Amino acid sequence: MEKNSQSQADARAARDRRQRVQSASIGMLVLKELAALGGRATLTALAAHLGENPAKVHRYLASLMEESFVTQDQGTQQYCLGPQCISIGLAAMRIADPIRLSEPSLVRLRESLEVTCFIAVMGNRGPTIMRFEEPGLPVTVNVRAGSVMSMLWSATGRLFLALLDESRVRKLAEEELSHAPANLRTQLDATDPIGRLQRDVRAAGFATVKDTNLKGISAVAAPLFDASGHLCATLTALGATGGFDASIDGPIAKALRKEAEAISAALGYVPKQADALSGCV
Amino acid sequence: MEKNSQSQADARAARDRRQRVQSASIGMLVLKELAALGGRATLTALAAHLGENPAKVHRYLASLMEESFVTQDQGTQQYCLGPQCISIGLAAMRIADPIRLSEPSLVRLRESLEVTCFIAVMGNRGPTIMRFEEPGLPVTVNVRAGSVMSMLWSATGRLFLALLDESRVRKLAEEELSHAPANLRTQLDATDPIGRLQRDVRAAGFATVKDTNLKGISAVAAPLFDASGHLCATLTALGATGGFDASIDGPIAKALRKEAEAISAALGYVPKQADALSGCV
Numbered sequence: 001m002e003k004n005s006q007s008q009a010d011a012r013a014a015r016d017r018r019q020r021v022q023s024a025s026i027g028m029l030v031l032k033e034l035a036a037l038g039g040r041a042t043l044t045a046l047a048a049h050l051g052e053n054p055a056k057v058h059r060y061l062a063s064l065m066e067e068s069f070v071t072q073d074q075g076t077q078q079y080c081l082g083p084q085c086i087s088i089g090l091a092a093m094r095i096a097d098p099i100r101l102s103e104p105s106l107v108r109l110r111e112s113l114e115v116t117c118f119i120a121v122m123g124n125r126g127p128t129i130m131r132f133e134e135p136g137l138p139v140t141v142n143v144r145a146g147s148v149m150s151m152l153w154s155a156t157g158r159l160f161l162a163l164l165d166e167s168r169v170r171k172l173a174e175e176e177l178s179h180a181p182a183n184l185r186t187q188l189d190a191t192d193p194i195g196r197l198q199r200d201v202r203a204a205g206f207a208t209v210k211d212t213n214l215k216g217i218s219a220v221a222a223p224l225f226d227a228s229g230h231l232c233a234t235l236t237a238l239g240a241t242g243g244f245d246a247s248i249d250g251p252i253a254k255a256l257r258k259e260a261e262a263i264s265a266a267l268g269y270v271p272k273q274a275d276a277l278s279g280c281v
Numbered sequence: 282m283e284k285n286s287q288s289q290a291d292a293r294a295a296r297d298r299r300q301r302v303q304s305a306s307i308g309m310l311v312l313k314e315l316a317a318l319g320g321r322a323t324l325t326a327l328a329a330h331l332g333e334n335p336a337k338v339h340r341y342l343a344s345l346m347e348e349s350f351v352t353q354d355q356g357t358q359q360y361c362l363g364p365q366c367i368s369i370g371l372a373a374m375r376i377a378d379p380i381r382l383s384e385p386s387l388v389r390l391r392e393s394l395e396v397t398c399f400i401a402v403m404g405n406r407g408p409t410i411m412r413f414e415e416p417g418l419p420v421t422v423n424v425r426a427g428s429v430m431s432m433l434w435s436a437t438g439r440l441f442l443a444l445l446d447e448s449r450v451r452k453l454a455e456e457e458l459s460h461a462p463a464n465l466r467t468q469l470d471a472t473d474p475i476g477r478l479q480r481d482v483r484a485a486g487f488a489t490v491k492d493t494n495l496k497g498i499s500a501v502a503a504p505l506f507d508a509s510g511h512l513c514a515t516l517t518a519l520g521a522t523g524g525f526d527a528s529i530d531g532p533i534a535k536a537l538r539k540e541a542e543a544i545s546a547a548l549g550y551v552p553k554q555a556d557a558l559s560g561c562v
Contacts, residue, residue, distance in 0.1 A: 021344045027305030028348040028365075035369045039376035063302045067309040071547070074385055081373035084309075086508050086549025088316045089370010092362035095320035104355055227367050266352070268367030 026052075030060050031069060031085070040073065040080040089268075096267045098224050098233040099130045105259035106133040109237060113252055115244070116141065117237040119224075120149060120156045122164060126172055127156045127234070139240045141214060151176050152197065153184055155207040155221035156236045161194070162201035163223055163231040170194070187212055206253065208246045214238075218246035220253045222260035227268030235260045307333075311341050312350060312366070321354065321361040370549075377548045379505050379514040380411045386540035387414040390518060394533055396525070397422065398518040400505075401430060401437045403445060407453055408437045408515070420521045422495060432457050433478065434465055436488040436502035437517045442475065443482035444504055444512040451475070468493055487534065489527045495519075499527035501534045503541035508549030516541045 033049050034041060043061070047054040061079055064070040068084040102119040109117045114135040120127045127149040143149070151157035151173040161173050173194050177185070189196035201207045207221045219238035226232040237256050238244070245252055314330050315322060324342070328335040342360055345351040349365040383400040390398045395416040401408045408430040424430070432438035432454040442454050454475050458466070470477035482488045488502045500519035507513040518537050519525070526533055 017340060021304065021340050023302065023304035024308030024341055024344045025348060027308050028345065028350055031369050032348065032365065035372035039372040059298060059302050060305055063306045064309065067306060067313065069309055073381065075381075080376055081369055083373070083377075083547045083549055084313065085369045085373035086377065087370075087551070088312050088362055088366045089368075089373065090508060090549065090551070091316035091320040092364070092366035092370065095361055096364075096367065100354065100356075227371060266364045268364055268371065270368070270371070 027060055027064060030057065030064060031081070034070070034079065034081055040078045042076075042078050046079060093227050093268060096227065098226070098263060098267060101263050101266050102224070102233070102235060102259075103131060105235065105263055106131055109133070109235075109255060109259060110135050113237065113255060115237045115239050115252060117235065117256075118143075118145075119233050119235055121233045122160050122166075122169065123148065126151055127154070127160050130233070139217065139238070141217060141238065143214075150213050152180070152188065152193070153209065153213040155209045155213075155219040155238075156234050157213075158197055158201050158207040158209070159221045159223055159234045160231065162198040162207070184212075204248060206248055206257065208248060208253070210246055211241055216241050218244045220246050220248075220250075220256055222253075222256045223264075224260055224267065225264045225269040227270075229269065229272075232267065235263070308341055308345060311338065311345060312362070315351070315360065315362055321359045323357075323359050327360060374508050374549060377508065379507070379544060379548060382544050382547050383505070383514070383516060384412060386516065386544055387412055390414070390516075390536060390540060391416050394518065394536055396518045396520050396533060398516070398537075399424075399426075400514050400516055402514045403441050403450065404429065407432055408435070408441050411514070420498065420519070422498060422519065424495075431494050433461070433469065433474070434490065434494040436490045436494075436500040436519075437515050438494075439478055439482050439488040439490070440502045440504055440515045441512065443479040443488070465493075485529060487529055487538065489529060489534070491527055492522055497522050499525045501527050501529075501531075501537055503534075503537045504545075505541055505548065506545045506550040508551075510550065510553075513548070516544070 029050065030046070033046060037045065037049065041049070043054050043058055047057040050057060061070055065072065065082070068082045071080050071082040072078070073080055098121070099119055106117050106119065109115060110133040114137075116132075116134050116138055118129045118132040120129050122128070125148045129143060129145050129147045129149065132143075132145045149156045151161050151169070160169055177193060185193070205223070208219065210218045213219070217238055218241045219236055221234045221236040223231050224233040224235060235256055237252055247253065310331065311327070314327060318326065318330060322330070324335050324339055328338040331338060342351055346353065346363070349363045352361050352363040353359070354361055379402070380400055387398050387400065390396060391414040395418075397413075397415050397419055399410045399413040401410050403409070406429045410424060410426050410428045410430070413424075413426045430437045432442055432450070438454075441450055458474060466474070486504070489500065491499045494500070498519055499522045500517055502515045502517040504512050505514040505516060516537055518533055528534065
């Protein structure tokens, strides 16, 4: 009997804990929905979108207002995302590090595709490899963490050249071009070598190379964008040209693109189309 | 008896609702504390700062992770503010409108100090009044919503000149100076009229004028900063020089500064000192 009531009490306590945590989730859902509605909405609209009754949503809003996550507009009576949302957003952006966030992706790509892959950022000397993962039987390449890549003949460099609108990037590419041997120069467009590369990569949103930078090596590179929509790093996979599908619709390019999109989302990037929509609200 | 059990059930339901909403608040507090700790922390550190037991905090973190408000770093096992925080932060920033947020402040200033007050932003022609509030017995001034203020002889203009590091602002001031009559020019420093104004206002973080722009009118202006630390608008109060205390420590300046700081905070502005501290974490 005593044991029974003890187990009943335990069950009650467990249910209680579950409900509490569920309630924390509802608070989060209210914030998410408010963001999805453009950052502000009336109680009626918000409750309708959440599929909850307005009285219940109102209680959660009161608690969110107490912590400054939500404010109420005096004029329109709409509920708005408040200053505390900005604070945690800025704190989250400060620690959103593409290199840290890419590590699980690099491991997954190495394991599932057995390719060499790395993340690179734009350093002061050029695109620089920050993390490097190799499969059990690596292809022999002379790049590693810390290596600076070619702006014009590597997939990584071409991505920065096309998507980073900075004079220093263009300058690095022009310098490299002026010192390049004839056999490399002939791989590029004769009249507008840099402009042509930029246009092609921009159109594809992606860069691939075959035997340009390293003999017998192919590579594909996908862009990582941050919360402000800027290219902050690239995710690149490479392999021996014979056994490496560098085509833009191939399985390697697809897997890379998927991982890159997930990392960009974790960095707070919202693709252009979604941006335009939320701007209409 | 039946009535009694009904009222007990009511009491239980009310307590249940309170606890649920309390739980939503705890979820918010976990996010706030994580932001205060620089955006990431171990469970132990987070629980210690919250003064809660780690098992309880862990349950809330699990629920925050489910909604992508928190992620866990694979390497360090630290809990980090996640992509959903960036999303709601960006949504909150998009709707953080200094004009909308200033309205209650303008009403409070008008009512408590009986002064004319307005909010101005930097338009393409110069500082432009966006909202204007007058007390019951207004001083007669020829400015209203839509009016463009002087860059050099109004408190509002001087604040933009000092705190907005833009070439077009400097250009507008130089143009105004070149067309100004001698009696206005003599009010400014003879050797470095614009530079001197900028240095003085920057040192004070505040601008005041007496009879410079409008005869018999004094004004004080306080800056409004946005989440990225830029001057986005000014809050200005003005009155007849005789009955208006334009001193930097006077009650009008103090009230204005307090309201301006509250609006900046609502815009997500974090004063420099706090920024430096959080950067150390």
